[in-house]
Amino acid sequence: xxxxxxxxxxxxxxxxxxxxxxxxxxxxxxxxxxxxxxxxxxxxxxxxxxxxxxxxxxxxxxxxxxxxxxxxxxxxxxxxxxxxxxxxxxxxxxxxxxxxxxxxxxxxxxxxxxxxxxxxxxxxxxxxxxxxxxxxxxxxxxxxxxxxxxxxxxxxxxxxxxxxxxxxxxxxxxxxxxxxxxxxxxxxxxxxxxxxxxxxxxxxxxxxxxxxxxxxxxxxxxxxxxxxxxxxxxxxxxxxxxxxxxxxxxxxxxxxxxxxxxxxxxxxxxxxxxxxxxxxxxxxxxxxxxxxxxxxxxxxxxxxxxxxxxxxxxxxxxxxxxxxxxxxxxxxxxxxxxxxxxxxxxxxxxxxxx
Amino acid sequence: xxxxxxxxxxxxxxxxxxxxxxxxxxxxxxxxxxxxxxxxxxxxxxxxxxxxxxxxxxxxxxxxxxxxxxxxxxxxxxxxxxxxxxxxxxxxxxxxxxxxxxxxxxxxxxxxxxxxxxxxxxxxxxxxxxxxxxxxxxxxxxxxxxxxxxxxxxxxxxxxxxxxxxxxxxxxxxxxxxxxxxxxxxxxxxxxxxxxxxxxxxxxxxxxxxxxxxxxxxxxxxxxxxxxxxxxxxxxxxxxxxxxxxxxxxxxxxxx
Ligand SMILES: Nc1ncnc2c1ncn2[C@@H]1O[C@H](COP(=O)(O)OP(=O)(O)OP(=O)(O)O)[C@@H](O)[C@H]1O
Ligand SMILES: [Mg+2]
Numbered sequence: 001x002x003x004x005x006x007x008x009x010x011x012x013x014x015x016x017x018x019x020x021x022x023x024x025x026x027x028x029x030x031x032x033x034x035x036x037x038x039x040x041x042x043x044x045x046x047x048x049x050x051x052x053x054x055x056x057x058x059x060x061x062x063x064x065x066x067x068x069x070x071x072x073x074x075x076x077x078x079x080x081x082x083x084x085x086x087x088x089x090x091x092x093x094x095x096x097x098x099x100x101x102x103x104x105x106x107x108x109x110x111x112x113x114x115x116x117x118x119x120x121x122x123x124x125x126x127x128x129x130x131x132x133x134x135x136x137x138x139x140x141x142x143x144x145x146x147x148x149x150x151x152x153x154x155x156x157x158x159x160x161x162x163x164x165x166x167x168x169x170x171x172x173x174x175x176x177x178x179x180x181x182x183x184x185x186x187x188x189x190x191x192x193x194x195x196x197x198x199x200x201x202x203x204x205x206x207x208x209x210x211x212x213x214x215x216x217x218x219x220x221x222x223x224x225x226x227x228x229x230x231x232x233x234x235x236x237x238x239x240x241x242x243x244x245x246x247x248x249x250x251x252x253x254x255x256x257x258x259x260x261x262x263x264x265x266x267x268x269x270x271x272x273x274x275x276x277x278x279x280x281x282x283x284x285x286x287x288x289x290x291x292x293x294x295x296x297x298x299x300x301x302x303x304x305x306x307x308x309x310x311x312x313x314x315x316x317x318x319x320x321x322x323x324x325x326x327x328x329x330x331x332x333x334x335x336x337x338x339x340x341x342x343x344x345x346x347x348x349x350x351x352x353x354x
Numbered sequence: 355x356x357x358x359x360x361x362x363x364x365x366x367x368x369x370x371x372x373x374x375x376x377x378x379x380x381x382x383x384x385x386x387x388x389x390x391x392x393x394x395x396x397x398x399x400x401x402x403x404x405x406x407x408x409x410x411x412x413x414x415x416x417x418x419x420x421x422x423x424x425x426x427x428x429x430x431x432x433x434x435x436x437x438x439x440x441x442x443x444x445x446x447x448x449x450x451x452x453x454x455x456x457x458x459x460x461x462x463x464x465x466x467x468x469x470x471x472x473x474x475x476x477x478x479x480x481x482x483x484x485x486x487x488x489x490x491x492x493x494x495x496x497x498x499x500x501x502x503x504x505x506x507x508x509x510x511x512x513x514x515x516x517x518x519x520x521x522x523x524x525x526x527x528x529x530x531x532x533x534x535x536x537x538x539x540x541x542x543x544x545x546x547x548x549x550x551x552x553x554x555x556x557x558x559x560x561x562x563x564x565x566x567x568x569x570x571x572x573x574x575x576x577x578x579x580x581x582x583x584x585x586x587x588x589x590x591x592x593x594x595x596x597x598x599x600x601x602x603x604x605x606x607x608x609x610x
Contacts, residue, residue, distance in 0.1 A: 187471040194470035194481060195456070195463055202446045202457045209444035211428035212406060212437065214461030214524060218427075223467055 012189045015272055016182070023178045027171055043170050047242055049282040050177035054235035056262045056278045057184050057271070058228030063260070064269030065192065066224045067204035068119070069127045072134030073259045076107040076229040078141055078251030080236030083107075085154045085246055086147060096160045100237040107233020108226050115225040120218050126225070134256050141248040153247025160241040173242050180238070184231065188271055200224065201269070232259075254310050261313040264320050267327020276329045281316075285309075359384040359559055360405075360436070360528060365414030367400055367583075374400040375411065376583040382528070387550065387560045389570045391594075392580035393603055398563040399441055401580070402530050405561075406438050407431045418528075433461040435527035439517045439534060441563075445505040451516055452501040455488040458523025488523055495519045495549065511542040518549070529553065531562045535569050547573055571595065579603070 027043050055077055062068050083106050084099030110133075118129045141148050148154065159168040160176070167173045191197055203210040203217040210217050240246050258281060266277020285305040324331045360382040367375040374397045382388050390398050403409045405416055407428040415422050423431055437458075446454050463484055465477035492498040495515045500508060505516055514534060521529060531550075535543045547569055554560060554573075564570050570577065571591040579587040579594060581603040587594060594600055 190473045191467065191471045194477065195460060195465070195484060196467055196470050198449070198453055198457050199460060201449055201453075205447040205449070206444045208408065208428075209440065209446065210457070211408070212432060212440075212444075213457050213520060214429045214432035214437075215457070216427065216429045227467065 012193065012271075016186060016189065019185075019272075019275070020182055023182070027174060041170070043174050045283055045286060047170060047174050047177055049279050050174070050181045051235045051239050051242065052259070052262065052282055053181045053275060053278045054184060054238065055228075055232040055259055056266070056274050057181070057188055058231030059259050060263045060266070060268065060271065060274040061188065061192075061200070062224050062228040063263050064267070064274075065197065065200040065204060066221050068221060068225065069124060069260065070130040070225070070228070071127050071253075071256050071260065072130030072132070072137070073228070073232045074251045074253065074255035075130070075134045075137035076111060076232035077236035077239070077255060077259075078137055078248075079107045079110060080104055080233030081240040081246050081251070082141060082148055082154075082236075083233075084237040085157045085240045088158050088241075089154060089156060092158075096158055096241060097162045100160065100234065100241065103237035103240075104230045104234040107236070108230035111226045111229025112222070115222050115229075119221040119225060130256075134253055138248055138252060141251060149247070151248060153245060153249075154240075155245045157240050157244045157246070159244065160238070167241070177238060177242075180234070185271065185275075192271065196220070204269075254306075254313070257310060257313045257317075261316050264317055265328050267330050268325075270327055270329060273327040273329035276332075277327065280328065284312075357384060358382060359419060360561075361415070361417035362401075362405070363415040363417065365401075365404060365411045365416065367397075367404055367409055367411045373583045375404065378414070378580070378583070378585055380578045380585065380588060382559060382561060383576075384527075384559055385554065385557055386575040387554050387562060387573050389574035389577045390561060390563045390580060391565070391567075391570060391577060395582075396580040397583040398580055399532055400583075402438050402532055402563065405431075405530060406436065429461065432524055432526075435524075436530065437461075437521045437524045437526040437528075438530035439521050439532055441532040441536065443510075443513045443517055445513060445516060445520075447506055449505060450502050451492065451497060451505050451508065452485075452488055454505045454516055455492055455519050455523050456484050458491075458520035459484040459487055461524050488519075491519045491522050494522070496545075511538050514538060514542075514546075518546075522553075526558070528559045528561065531560065531564070533563055533565060535564055535566045543569060 026046065055073055059070065059073055062070060080100075080103035083103035084096065087094045087099045087102065088096050114129055114133055115126070118125045142151050144150075159166055160173070161167065167176050192200075199210065199215040199220055202213065202215055203220060207217055236251075239250070243250075262277040262281050263274055264277070265280060266275065267273025288305055320327065358381040362378055362380050365375050365378045366373060376397075378397075378401065380388075390401060392398055400409065404411050407423065407426050407430070410424065414424075416424055418431070418434055418436055421434070423434070426434075446457060449457070463480050465474075465480055469477040489498060489501065492501055495518055497508070497512055497515050497519065500512065505513065508516060514537070518531075518534065534550075535546055538546060543566060550560060550562070550573055562570070562574065574591060577587075577589060577591060577594045578585055579597070579600050586599045586603060587597045589597070
């Protein structure tokens with residue numbers, strides 16, 4: 001294979017191995033230290049990160065590769081969560097793993113119903129359609145009281161168990177979720193390095209040229225959208241079995257925007273970058289929450305993150321779109337490269353002096 | 355020349371009140387180089403857009419290898435063996451020269467989302483085949499040394515060559531070239547002319563839209579002249595050169 005291609009591939013897969021190793025050892029040294037200023041339960045937050053990562057990986061394909069924006073992925077996340085929650089609380093014999101699979105599948109099916117008619121049209125009608133879907137889903141979650149428990153939500157969701165193995169602690173769930181994320185990651189890398197990935201990038205850059213080169217752009221867009229809905233549904237279903245309770249407040253417009261912000265902050269079309277975005281934004285509230293302890297006199301309203309989450313996401317979106325359109329990880333890479341260059345210059349100077 | 359590979363029959367395409375194509379008919383023989391010329395705005399690019407399924411004409415038929423392709427999608431028409439290049443270069447941003455060319459192989463490869471996500475061996479073999487074919491084509495058009503550079507970073511003449519290569523990667527039977535010499539210097543135009551003749555000798559059918567009359571007269575077997583969407587003349591280069599209607603159409607607008 002080509003030299004360059006070889007490099008890209010081994011680079012991606014090597015990064016994969018490094019990340020996998022890091023994830024494996026993280027819980028070992030990330031035990032909460034008593035009396036530390038940052039009261040963060042890293043393992044717990046990393047579980048949430050992994051859950052969000054499922055959704056964001058799919059959204060990154062949709063947004064970064066196919067160039068389509070969804071403002072309603074919280075709906076798919078919620079559909080996944082409610083599907084398995086309803087099945088597993090109604091029928092106590094119902095296998096939880098099957099609930100998760102059905103949740104993801106139903107999210108995909110609804111994604112297909114919404115995406116199929118809309119994605120055949122030129123232009124970005126998907127944003128509008130998904131915005132509507134998100135609102136409708138939220139209303140249904142709150143109003144179908146008999147099914148969803150209304151605004152109170154659903155309690156006593158059983159923990160996930162797979163072939164007798166119960167994932168009822170943070171650490172067990174951590175390894176489960178991240179194993180799933182890593183598998184999705186691997187599938188995604190394979191996909192973007194293939195002809196399908198090239199077709200998606202081509203249709204993002206020039207739809208008319210992609211069409212002319214034989215890419216069935218309409219079908220590609222539908223498939224990516226459905227896949228992203230499945231992954232969001234999967235994330236949502238895992239969320240339900242991790243929290244063990246859900247209510248509509250977990251699946252609002254703010255969550256849809258959070259997903260988009262994660263993609264943009266991490267880097268659109270950058271699979272690893274997307275992961276950076278998820279970590280950064282999942283940890284952000286916990287980091288912000290400790291500020292009031294450090295800075296006396298900060299207004300009470302700022303201590304509750306959800307009060308200003310949307311404003312903050314909006315700001316981040318604007319800032320990144322303008323100054324770092326390729327995302328945080330690309331920016332960091334550039335920063336490191338620039339740092340190396342100046343360090344080298346400095347070293348050369350010093351040597352010249354000797 | 356033998357049987358016709360493409361028939362354009364009474365095609366009309368309206369934009370609002372304007373007839374960009376007005377009852378256009380002509381046929382293309384397999385293996386010939388057909389030129390479509392005409393002043394700016396005559397409807398040449400619109401003709402290509404109709405042939406490749408970008409626009410649906412208001413009336414008329416386009417018969418490709420015996421099948422009416424009106425209503426077919428662009429990718430389906432490409433898969434049937436007819437592919438085009440663009441008047442303004444339409445390369446894929448952020449993709450290397452090699453990757454751009456590999457996209458051209460799309461219509462002759464089949465493995466989709468699932469097979470490629472799972473890297474099944476057959477999809478991997480196909481991927482290797484695509485890679486080798488694309489490299490071969492880059493060598494044919496002489497830009498293989500730039501394979502790993504971003505397509506958009508090439509010099510203009512090489513970008514044109516890359517568009518060419520990308521279209522050839524689909525191994526077409528009919529190649530539609532929309533002003534391939536626009537912006538090329540005389541040397542590059544000469545190279546292009548050689549390449550086109552070489553492709554014809556290999557049996558490819560070529561329809562070329564071009565303002566460079568030297569190139570058109572030098573390589574084409576047959577010429578169709580459009581003016582305000584209508585066919586005003588057709589024939590061999592010698593006939594067209596001396597056709598009073600053609601001379602008038604060009605003088606009326608100013609020669610290119
Ligand atoms: N999408 C469109 N909508 C409206 N009018 C169009 C459209 N495309 C082309 N036209 C009009 O149709 C006519 C033919 O345009 P076309 O681009 O086919 O000309 P052309 O022969 O390719 O010209 P040139 O030599 O400048 O490339 C022009 O008057 C143009 O303005
Ligand atoms: Mg034109």
